[in-house]
Amino acid sequence: MDDFFELIAKRESCRNYSEKKVEREKLEKCIEAARLAPSACNSQPWSFTAVDSPEFAPQVAKCLQEMGMNKFTDNCPAFVIIAEEKATLSARVGGKVKNQDYAPIDIGLATAQLCLAATDQGLSTCIMGWFNESKLKELLDISKEKRIRLVIAVGYAVDEELRQKSRKSLEDIARFM
Numbered sequence: 001m002d003d004f005f006e007l008i009a010k011r012e013s014c015r016n017y018s019e020k021k022v023e024r025e026k027l028e029k030c031i032e033a034a035r036l037a038p039s040a041c042n043s044q045p046w047s048f049t050a051v052d053s054p055e056f057a058p059q060v061a062k063c064l065q066e067m068g069m070n071k072f073t074d075n076c077p078a079f080v081i082i083a084e085e086k087a088t089l090s091a092r093v094g095g096k097v098k099n100q101d102y103a104p105i106d107i108g109l110a111t112a113q114l115c116l117a118a119t120d121q122g123l124s125t126c127i128m129g130w131f132n133e134s135k136l137k138e139l140l141d142i143s144k145e146k147r148i149r150l151v152i153a154v155g156y157a158v159d160e161e162l163r164q165k166s167r168k169s170l171e172d173i174a175r176f177m
């Protein structure tokens with residue numbers, strides 16, 4: 001169990017990547033971890049596009065940089081783009097009845113597993129929700145009807161030292177009854 005909390009402590013958003021390529025097997029393992037994530041009604045409403053070619057990665061980076069954001073991605077050797085796929089009928093009906101949108105929740109869970117699997121393999125990640133969705137879809141040949149929910153930068157961090165985590169206290173966010 002200690003190892004699990006060590007892993008959580010080690011995962012942080014990396015915004016300074018070395019040019020070292022990410023091994024394909026490691027990227028595959030990250031997506032495998034995401035594949036095993038739980039989802040409402042086991043709907044698995046997700047698909048993953050891994051981009052690790054020197055041709056495409058910089059083009060993905062450009063799609064993340066509107067309004068001066070995410071400039072650090074220029075050097076990033078790999079990205080995983082997570083699109084929302086159609087949920088199963090039971091998940092959609094359940095969501096309607098309970099007035100919930102389960103698919104983005106499911107994608108969040110898959111993303112967490114993906115990022116922790118990356119950390120476990122010595123990689124670093126940054127989850128990004130700021131991107132030009134239509135340009136990304138065009139670049140990656142993803143249908144206009146779909147939503148891209150997140151882009152994950154994956155690579156080797158230049159800085160080895162971890163930052164102090166800035167978080168609300170347990171007292172502020174949790175109650176026990």
Ligand SMILES: Cc1cc2nc3c(=O)[nH]c(=O)nc-3n(C[C@H](O)[C@H](O)[C@H](O)COP(=O)(O)O)c2cc1C
Binds near residue numbers: 013127
């Ligand atoms: C849904 C989501 C969207 C995010 N979008 C961005 C982004 O576009 N650019 C960025 O640099 N960080 C982004 N982040 C990273 C957060 O800023 C970061 O997780 C948070 O500040 C906590 O820091 P840590 O990840 O280092 O622990 C995003 C994180 C999440 C979960």
